[in-house]
Amino acid sequence: MNIGEIAKRAGVSRSTVSYALSGKRPVSQETREKIQRVIKDLGYRPNASARALANGRTSTIGLVFPPAGNHYTGMQLDFIGSVVEAAAAYDYDVLLSPSGVDSDRSFQRLLGERRVDGAILMEIRLQDDRVEHLLAENFPYVCIGRTARPDGDWWVGLDHTALTAACVHHLADLGHRSIAFVNRPERLLRAGYESAHRGLDGFTKAAAERGLTVRAYTCEDDAPSGQACVERILHDVPASTALVTLNEAALGGLYRGLAHAGLHVPRDFSVTGVVASRWAETVTPQLTAADVPAAQMGRMAVELLVERLDHHDAPPRHHLLAPPISLRASTGPVGTGSPTDPHRTPGFDSNA
């Protein structure tokens, strides 16, 4: 069922069918209606590959995000969902590419073989070879996150530096003097993930400003690691009374670790960080956090990309977001009781 078949049955040429569909040249009322009737009867839809080949656009955007194996976080889910939804509104499909680096086969497929018109990159690194590559190729893209040189680039990002600093100030204002930082996995920090780096920077600087005792940890993206991380924190600095985290996936484990140590949140120990509100509200007590507006960021990324695709010479644009801290229930003033004096029996989780 192709355009030739439609043309034949409508008794016109292929080009006339094409013009009737695209409207790029006038077609008489009469023939247009005849063509549309045939199309409807046969349930014809133009072949996407042929169309893409002819006009050089696939109407597809690539969403590049690191591979699984390790875990996905809920925030990534929010990004994916909002990107897909926003793209649909602009009549774009979304192709998923699980690539962390330039050299990935998947990345080459997507771009080299022109499967997509443009790309949205997630999990940006400060030095990101994917970005360098796209820049060199002049391939349209938008980053969710920003590299070390964000000027003249297309991105939508969070001001992690400001956000973690705000968390520190919030805790310092409540009287906390010894605070831990729970980062993303060490592997990601080493690889130069921007959120991990900028978050750590903001934390460190703000802590120095306030003269706090701090210690930074890395933690895998899962609950058991979060629990283990809290154990390390309390072992290293038993006087710790609060933590700031970027690690959404470990959050449940952090809470569990504190509960096992007999520490009540927020009475004995405060927890805050940078987390999507949807997940911050999942834990009990609900997390006081800088809410990551993941859905909004996904939408914005699509909007920027569409703009870039529509106007090939549009000047670079970006959005830097710094949402305020939402006060929920996981932070409070430093308690008077010793944190090693549990208010309830540790180890109530019998098979831990």
Place this chain on the structure above:
Amino acid sequence: MNIGEIAKRAGVSRSTVSYALSGKRPVSQETREKIQRVIKDLGYRPNASARALANGRTSTIGLVFPPAGNHYTGMQLDFIGSVVEAAAAYDYDVLLSPSGVDSDRSFQRLLGERRVDGAILMEIRLQDDRVEHLLAENFPYVCIGRTARPDGDWWVGLDHTALTAACVHHLADLGHRSIAFVNRPERLLRAGYESAHRGLDGFTKAAAERGLTVRAYTCEDDAPSGQACVERILHDVPASTALVTLNEAALGGLYRGLAHAGLHVPRDFSVTGVVASRWAETVTPQLTAADVPAAQMGRMAVELLVERLDHHDAPPRHHLLAPPISLRASTGPVGTGSPTDPHRTPGFDSNA
């Protein structure tokens, strides 16, 4: 940069370049090397649209899942991740389509315009018009979930009936006599989502067998709704001592609701259900649950689809999974104390 350019620079015809690349006809060592050198120098990669047009296959599979707006669950994330990863192993890309029903524009784009070679459908309904449509069109697909008529169909699914029944028996064995069921949102139940229906069936039948007092609830896919749901449960049947849930996204809220009511899990109240292990381990105490092997299911779905694509006349296959209940820490024998006698102060979550 196309195949003609490569041919010209290598001093051969276009067809020779094509054969050198595909290996479908022998090409002399000498010319092959020359061609490969030129290709490498120019960084050539064949255009995917042209290739798709010529050989009628896009090397892309569609992943059809309901739109956002409502929330995505973690389980869906696991499916998406594992499908993408498995597809990559077979050299397929994954195109996301946020469509719940046949009539969605996105669905029509994907299939009618032949953007994909096959589709994987998520969130199956007992009567699913998408499945009917694909069946009628003889379009290759695999369902994650099964319709009311699963015979002769391609799918990988969970035996929700058996799983919820197992949860009931587990609780009954522990002495629970009054159990609540927390289902997915009412909208989904009405729409005929298979997990919601089969899960409810299994729950109801097993409860009848064991002569238990039960009550079933629907609950939106988020924490606040979970909390509200627990309040309803305790209001309706104060003597309830356990619940079974299919609602992963509400889990955190269910726990919070119990905590607010002063009920300790598992001493005063047991919780179990059907949840991916990754999320079951997030909550404290960790959830005793039938672990949804989402990653495995995603892989299997891709394998089935690839088989179907490779052998167009392959007989229908499916996998029905019924993972055992993983005993963690959220269920226990019915306590001796009255459940309305809190062991700790309710409302400790100060801004709830």
Place this chain on the structure above:
DNA sequence: GGGATTCATCGAACCGGTTCGCCGGAAGTT
């Protein structure tokens, strides 16, 4: 040494759309 075989390569057609240039006839102008 001539006919059959093998091998590497080429040219042309095709996949299913889009787009450009052109043409024939009706309408409008003087």
Place this chain on the structure above:
DNA sequence: AACTTCCGGCGAACCGGTTCGATGAATCCC
């Protein structure tokens, strides 16, 4: 009546690959 203008539609070329049949040279066999 002859000349321009306008409109609707047609045919051919093109996008960038794949694939089939044919061709010519080298090799083999009796």
